[in-house]
Amino acid sequence: MVAAARVSAATGPATDFAIDVRNLNKHFGSKHVVKDFSLQVAPGEIYGFLGPNGSGKTTSIRMLCGLLRPDSGSGTCLGHDVLRETAAIKREVGYMTQRFSLWDDLTIRENLDFIARMYGVRERRREVTRSLEALGLAARADQLAGTLSGGWKQRLSLAACTLHQPRLLLLDEPTAGVDPKARREFWAELHQLAARGISVLVSTHYMDEAERCHRLAYLAYGRLLATGTPEEVRRARPLATWSVSGQGVQRLQEPLRTAPGVDQVTPFGNTLHITGTDAAALEAAIAPWRAQPDLIWVRTEADLEDVFIHLMDGTEPPP
Amino acid sequence: MRTGGGFSLLRWFGIIAKEFIQLRRDRLTFGMIIGVPVIQLILFGYAINTDPKRLPTAVIAADAGPYSRSLIAALQNSGYFEITRQIASAAEGEALLAHGTVQFVITVPEGFERRLVRGERPVLLVEADATDPSAANNAIAAVSQLAQLALARELRGSLQELAPSAPPVDLRVHRRYNPEGVSAYNIVPGLLGTILTMTMVMMTGLAVTRERERGTFEQLLATPALPIEVMTGKIIPYILIGLIQVSLILGCALLLFDVPLQGSVLLLYACIVLFIAANLSLGITFSSIARNQLQALQMTIFFFLPSILLSGFMFPFRGMPDWAQWIGSLLPLTHFLVLVRGIMLKGNGIAELWPQVWPILAFLISVTLVGLRFYRRTLD
Structure with missing residues (x-):
């Protein structure tokens, strides 16, 4: 299932990967939340981490940064053992939590100053001021962090987790609930960081963000279902897709959904996306409506969302 | 970037500074910490009388x-x-x-x-x-x-x-240390102990669980800060608060109620610091076990009630059956009351105090060990 597995040096002592882990497992009580998780992230790579809610993304990220101890498995994070050298990992990794987790009752400057102290940042005051200016928050430095809007909170968190110049960033749904402009700016910043050689593992639910990653991993029910570049992930699934648009296209939804050979029917405004694994069967299914003059049929490529929904439907949830 | 793995003073000061800033911003809590001891002392000092007349x-x-x-x-x-x-x-x-x-x-x-x-x-x-x-x-x-x-x-x-004849024995009763039976003399040590127990256990209990509830604990755990730095860094501000409370209560007691202070002030403060440390260690331990602030609060009250009722503050310690005295003697407050009464009213020195000092020390050490055992370095 795993597409394009890369050669890993996990078996040898040294590794060039920022993250190189093999077969990590984690249980919470009787629940097996992460199953045989293996991942290699190269320096300067932005690695997208996708999957439905509760699929084990946060747990995997927490295992990588030493917040949770894997039950089994092995590997390294920035060359440090994920089981034994968590203290060293914590010093060199920047971790941004899913929820805003800086202190609401500290000001923006106090938050950054505290984080800088925790990491023993040299020339702390200067670094904090520089960071505030880069954020564009210098004028509001004495405002309580709790009063910031969602977009600003997320930028402040990013600034906080990059203060100590980490070589690896682990970002857990950093752009959830953030407006498109702020998200775009955020991703521009990520690419700048990556250009400087910093590796980024970022979890997200947004497909446009997935497309901006160098590589992707798709996790469902604790198991990695696909990895590779966005192109590879798309290609690895032989999905046939048709898009149909025109007057009253919605009426096709119900009959198509139940037609043999059709896996998904997804409406996008006045367009429907129809996907199936078998191209011939799909064509047969849509044949009755092909000739209608007010409908425009186009054969397209399955997008990432189609692929992921297909992946998820094909996996049974554990009993 | 530092690479050392040991205790870092820089981080430690950072944590203490953060606690102080947050405490200063939390006006209500701050007001309670200062206001409650004074109000309670005045209220109880004037109100409570164990020898009712008229x-x-x-x-x-x-x-x-x-x-x-x-x-x-x-x-x-x-x-x-x-x-x-x-x-x-x-x-x-x-x-x-x-x-x-x-x-x-x-x-x-x-x-x-x-x-x-x-x-x-x-x-x-x-x-x-x-x-x-x-x-x-x-x-x-x-x-x-x-x-x-x-x-x-x-x-x-x-x-x-x-007329009744003279009793065969000339019975003489000396009420030592508190001849007039002034209730305030007993209430001041008692309030010192109960207020410190309440605020120290509760405040520290909440300090860590609050971080856990707000999600900021994850941030703290993700940094290189060590458990010992976080624990002690959170404790230091409360030791200072405890000392402020104590000084307020003692000041009021001396000014308003003329409670005598026979023994050494230094010795009194030394005992108080020990007692504060014992309570703080319990608060931190509670917060390591509790999942949220409500649980921490419940644990505090669960501990607080026997501390009041079995310590000898409200009811005479010697009036309790052996098993209850045994439970009472596990509580730091029981020994603290004897210590404070001993220093303030009897002018006792360290030699007389030792039998009460070591049980508090033992409590402090064993509770700290339990706390360290339960402190979660990870989110598991």
């Missing part, structure tokens, strides 16, 4: 002769009884007791004087509302003595032989 009393005087009059006058002069009603029937007395209008009904039966003179040992009936035993005890104790004393003065001449 209790409302009804008298049924079926015999109005000089003996019964002097008896009643003696009762009134003792200060314990205030005769609010003269009533005629026993039924009326019953009703007054039942309503709680009076605490006592004293009945001087008909023919009291005649029978007294004849040497027939007449009955003097004192009925007390003993639903709250401590409210009635001292008054009842006073009655038995009074009857003897009051009548001794009246029974002279030919009646001399009826």
